[in-house]
Amino acid sequence: MPTKTNRRGKLRWRGVVKQNGKIAASRWFGSGKKEYRKAVVWEEETRKWLQEEAQQKTPTDCLNLLKWGNNYLDFSERRFSGKTYKEKKRAVQRFLLFTTKEGRGLEEMNAALAMRFLQAQFDERSGYAANKDRKNLAAAWEWGRKYLDGFPREKVNPFTAVDKFPEERKPRYVPPLEDFDAVLAKAEGQDHVMLTAFLHLAARRGELFKLTWQDVDFINKQVCLSTRKTRGSSVKQTWLPMSTELRKELLWWWENRPYKRARHVFTMLEDSCSPRHNPGGPFKTRQHFMKTICKRAKVQPFGFHAIRHLSASYLYRIGKPLSLIQRILRHEAPSTTERYLKSLGFNTEELHEAVEAFSERGPAQVVEFPNEKAPGDEAPRA
Missing domain, CATH: 3.30.160 (Double Stranded RNA Binding Domain)
Incomplete structure (x- = not known):
């Protein structure tokens, strides 16, 4: 129950x-x-x-909706990130559950059935949720058309035949720079360095949580961020300039980090009794961190991704070329950045000047905390 x-x-x-x-x-x-x-x-x-x-057996080689869905999920689990796979899995499961009342044959699949399912998602959830299921199921159908034997290739994709639903999405809250600085002032040690990195690199949460010391080049003042948010879900690595302030803070953290042999730049510390807590290991989510520190700073709560939007809007407000912002955000298509701002041209020297603008705000003081020194360490590319 x-x-x-x-x-x-x-x-x-x-x-x-x-x-x-x-x-x-x-x-x-x-x-x-x-x-x-x-x-x-x-x-x-x-x-x-x-x-x-x-209980579903496979008495014949007849392809049906269940086999199509399961085959696509098997492919998706190997191809996409965990978050993307879970999104696709939920969409397929919802649709297969819906079709228990409507029939399971691929030949019976048509735009009318797709419309009934998506309309139900619109009524029960939202237009945004219905459109997201529509996108994932349409991709699954095209995958089946391309790779599955016995798939009705002549049939029109029933999901793209359904028009998109109206969406009422609230704009993402982007904190003012003053609120971010108030939060930064409450952060100590590693947290202070991490928040600075989020702002100066316009990084996604997963990119910083996966960051290792081998990705930090102090000599050339660069940081390498890796992401799977690409068209083919392949890992893409991008070297970004390191501002003066960020370099100073990362150097301080390199010298004062408590777990000297940890590969990752940002790691869990001895500050939690959770059974899943792994001191010295990389972070996974940090689910309550931003909410807690925003409360301490007495500002409206915002998350890690809101800092990425803040980075883009700040650079735009101070007059940096729009395509430089696209480069810093690491978007493959200009149209993606246009949802933030707009795209123009750039060069590497201007890119260094763009990220240096964060340091011109004035350096924030790093609050030190006790560490556990360990011998035998070598600084990365220092």
């Missing part, structure tokens, strides 16, 4: 379905009685679908 659980400061119903004592599926709902009933219905339907899937 659904349970009422606190999620992000609000009590909400959570539906959970288990198999063999482990959670096989879960979904969050609202807090009212209607939401409770929705959660109950969802649990029953999901449990039934999982049982049918578990």
Whole structure:
């Protein structure tokens, strides 16, 4: 049965379905009685679908929706990042659960069925959620058309045949620079260095959490960031200039870090009793860090990704060329950066001058904290 659980400061119903004592599926709902009933219905339907899937044999080589979905998820798990795979998996599972009432044959699949499913997502969730499922399922259909034997290649993609739904997305909150500086003033040691790196590199959370000391070149004043947010989901490495202030802070952290043999620049410290806490290991999420430090600084809460938007907007406001901002954000397509700003031309010298603008704000003081020295270390490219 659904349970009422606190999620992000609000009590909400959570539906959970288990198999063999482990959670096989879960979904969050609202807090009212209607939401409770929705959660109950969802649990029953999901449990039934999982049982049918578990009992599904393959008596013939006939391709159906279930095989198509499972084959695509097998491919996605190997090809895409964990976050992207989970998004695609949820979309496929929702659709297959919906089709238990509509039929499972690929030949029966058409735009009308796709429309009924996506309309249900629009009604129950949002236009943005429906469009995201539409995108993922359309990609799955094109993958099947290209790679699966017995796939009805002559059929029009039923998901792209459905028009996009209207979206009412709230604009992402971007903090003013004064609020970021207030948060930075409350940060100590590693946290201070990390927040500075987020601003000066316009980095994504995963890029900084994966950053190693081999990616830091103090001599040439560069930092190498790696991401999978590319068209083919391949790992892309980009060297970015290191501002004077960021170099100073990273050098301080190199000399004062407590875990001398740790590969990663930013690591978990001895500040948590959680069983998943791994002192000296890289961070995974830091789920409550920004909320806590924003509260201490008495500013409106914002997250790591909001700092990336702040970096772009700050450089734009001080008159840096728009394509330099595209280069710093590491967007492959100008159209992506246009959602932030707009694209123009750049050169490497101007790029160094652009990131140096962060240092012109005036250096922030690094608050030291005790460390654990260990012999036998060599500075990276110093």
